[in-house]
Amino acid sequence: MKISVVAVGLKMPKWADEACEDYLHRFPSDWKLELKTVKAEDRNTRTIPKVMQAEAERIRAALPKDAIKVIMDERGADPTSTKLAQQINRWGDQGRPIAFIIGGADGIDPGLKAEADFTLRLSSLTLPHAMARVLLLEQIYRSWSLLHNHPYHRA
Numbered sequence: 733m734k735i736s737v738v739a740v741g742l743k744m745p746k747w748a749d750e751a752c753e754d755y756l757h758r759f760p761s762d763w764k765l766e767l768k769t770v771k772a773e774d775r776n777t778r779t780i781p782k783v784m785q786a787e788a789e790r791i792r793a794a795l796p797k798d799a800i801k802v803i804m805d806e807r808g809a810d811p812t813s814t815k816l817a818q819q820i821n822r823w824g825d826q827g828r829p830i831a832f833i834i835g836g837a838d839g840i841d842p843g844l845k846a847e848a849d850f851t852l853r854l855s856s857l858t859l860p861h862a863m864a865r866v867l868l869l870e871q872i873y874r875s876w877s878l879l880h881n882h883p884y885h886r887a
């Protein structure tokens with residue numbers, strides 16, 4: 733299973749970097765998980781739609797070839813952790829890499845959203861992108877634990 737989390741924003745608070753590192757180090761070698769970060773666009777010189785388009789281009793450039801694109805958005809579907817694990821398993825069976833995409837301060841460009849294979853919500857609340865990263869990595873780790881009957885997940 734090859735999973736990428738592609739997220740806008742190079743500089744995150746220390747607590748978020750530490751939490752992401754913690755989860756990234758938990759995965760065994762058969763699940764190749766990577767966090768790819770792309771630079772947020774300067775918001776002082778361009779309009780917000782242009783900023784979002786530029787960030788979308790950086791995200792597209794960071795996506796693995798032929799990836800299943802999962803857009804992270806508070807308006808997306810909200811499966812249980814068990815259903816998410818089953819979905820990740822089905823995607824993995826397709827033999828394609830999976831890319832979860834986290835936007836910047838203004839969200840994700842509508843053009844990129846339209847290319848999504850799936851739109852996933854972590855909560856109905858709007859989360860800061862640093863927190864979205866940490867929660868997403870934790871849920872992917874939980875998916876791994878569910879699919880491998882590891883005691884991290886307790887129903």
Ligand SMILES: C[S@@+](CC[C@H](N)C(=O)[O-])C[C@H]1O[C@@H](n2cnc3c(N)ncnc32)[C@H](O)[C@@H]1O
Nearest residue numbers: 804805806834835838839853854855858859864
């Ligand atoms: C600060 S939020 C941007 C909020 C933006 N106003 C919007 O409408 O999407 C930054 C990114 O974090 C992710 N995010 C925030 N809350 C989320 C949630 N509840 N579920 C899934 N992803 C979320 C999304 O990818 C979003 O683009």
